[in-house]
Amino acid sequence: MLIAHLSDVHLGRRQYGLEARAKDYELAFLRAIDEIIGLREERGVDLVLVSGDLFDNPRPSPSTYLTAIKGFSRLRDSGIDVLVIRGNHDASVINPIDNPITVLDSSGLVKYLDHGYVDYGKVRVIGVGCVPTNSRVKMVKALRELLGNGVNIVMMHQYVEGAPYRYPMPNIDYYTIPAGELPKDAYYAVGHIHEHALRHPTLEAVYPGSLEVWDSQEFETHVLEGGRLRMVKGQDPKGFLLLNVDEGSGRVRVEPIRLKGGRRMIKVIVNVNGEPPSTFKEQLGGLGTLDYRDAYVEVDVIGELGDGFSVRDYGFNMVKGLINGALKVNVKLSVARRGSAKAQATHGLIELIQTVLNKSIGDEAVVNAVLRALDLISDGKVNEAVAILERGLGLGSDVEWLQWS
Known part of the structure; x- marks a missing residue:
């Protein structure tokens, strides 16, 4: 049978x-x-x-x-x-x-x-x-x-x-x-x-x-290294x-x-290793070498910022513009200032930031507000970051649960 x-x-x-x-x-x-x-x-x-x-x-x-x-x-x-x-x-x-x-x-x-x-x-x-x-x-x-x-x-x-x-x-x-x-x-x-x-x-x-x-860990996965993409696994x-x-x-x-013929699901891991923003931006050019046509793309930016630099300095909002033809590009940030214990607060709010970005694609003012909030969180100024989000996004009491005791 x-x-x-x-x-x-x-x-x-x-x-x-x-x-x-x-x-x-x-x-x-x-x-x-x-x-x-x-x-x-x-x-x-x-x-x-x-x-x-x-x-x-x-x-x-x-x-x-x-x-x-x-x-x-x-x-x-x-x-x-x-x-x-x-x-x-x-x-x-x-x-x-x-x-x-x-x-x-x-x-x-x-x-x-x-x-x-x-x-x-x-x-x-x-x-x-x-x-x-x-x-x-x-x-x-x-x-x-x-x-x-x-x-x-x-x-x-x-x-x-x-x-x-x-x-x-x-x-x-x-x-x-x-x-x-x-x-x-x-x-x-x-x-x-x-x-x-x-x-x-x-x-x-x-x-x-x-x-x-079902899960992003099943995606075709690439790592951006030295301005070049290296494939580390195929799609499951x-x-x-x-x-x-x-x-x-x-x-x-x-x-x-x-089964064959499904949509390509792509993850690109971009590591930040404390290099200055100018060097990092040059390396980002390597993102454009892959065929993203009709694919869902997740870009994970991970690592530590260089001393004296902020999230905004690195121009992470440039990433989407370097990926052409995709169904959607989703950028996830998980970065901290090198040697800063307070910077680890960034990781606790990454899901909030990701949600806001998803709802606000193409709105430069919103992206800037989120990046400014990231800077404040990196310095441990969580309440000020929440205030920035409330004013810039009109979220009001919807984010009150983010206040840390």
């Missing part, structure tokens, strides 16, 4: 607030559907499993529903069954029963499993919905009662403790299950971790990962898994299937 296993589709996700990224997530899903239909014709794929987080939100928009309907209708027309479980994004913890997957189930496009199973000959596919860690005992007990005498494949959307994920994941602790508490006589078609083809070291469990790039692969189930031996052979 040949099964396509995907997870963490996150339809409707407007990553970085961009409608274009929501479209990217939709296109990744539809490319996966195309690939599965091709595998049906070439190799005879029998079944598709979606191990949670089909949607990014439990209240998807009509257009997001339409994308799901379009994809699953094509699978149905190709004679492929689809089994889906809910992830933590598909339904609220308070009311997991009310979720958008039930709509697709009632339309006959998918089979929704929530503590249920479907038998395909000697293969039993069991589906359990995502639960918080403190509810795991009840879930595991129910799972044991659902196991059959043949080959058991368990669909689950949890972090199985011990899986060696590399990148930070939100709510890991909240949805964790120790591997030792799970039955050993099953293969686990798991979701929740977004890294492609991540294997658990002690359990028969593999994560297909998300279909689209994305895709789904093909499970070849041998009903006789009970073995499940896992084959990663990589």
Whole structure:
């Protein structure tokens, strides 16, 4: 039996607030559907499993529903069954029963499993919905009662403790299950971790990962050194898994299937090592040597300013102008004055500054106000920096929580 296993589709996700990224997530899903239909014709794929987080939100928009309907209708027309479980994004913890997957189930496009199973000959596919860690005992007990005498494949959307994920994941602790508490006589078609083809070291469990790039650490990454860009890693692969189930031996052979054609996501790390602003600005010219066409670009400026110089002196607001053709350029500053303990305050407010820049692209007055605030923060003058932001941006009481005691 040949099964396509995907997870963490996150339809409707407007990553970085961009409608274009929501479209990217939709296109990744539809490319996966195309690939599965091709595998049906070439190799005879029998079944598709979606191990949670089909949607990014439990209240998807009509257009997001339409994308799901379009994809699953094509699978149905190709004679492929689809089994889906809910992830933590598909339904609220308070009311997991009310979720958008039930709509697709009632339309006959998918089979929704929530503590249920479907038998395909000697293969039993069991589906359990995502639960918080403190509810795991009840879930595991129910799972044991659902196991059959043949080959058991368990669909689950949890972090199985011990899986060696590399990148930070939100709510890991909240949805964790120790591997030792799970039955050993099953293969686990798991979701929740977004890294492609991540294997658990002690359990028969593999994560297909998300279909689209989720975290900036997955980006194609370059470092600007001496005015030249050096590539340090390519963009992480994305895709789904093909499970070849041998009903006789009970073995499940896992084959990663990589998707192609997604948007380039680029990170450029620019180090400031105390050199004077004139030298730094000369080196910035190297940013323009890369093809950024239609890419989402994050530039991380990191390090220490030269003695006697301020953030404004370095002209960090020039960076965006050196990167042409990108979907969007996001500049993140994490700099401090050399040898200044007070300068470390910059790091505590970097998220505020990043948010303000995101909302104010192209407004020179706003950028100048933010850079001036950075200077003040570097000197430990946090309250004055907040006042600058309030006056320059009209934020008023919205930033009162930034006052430090």
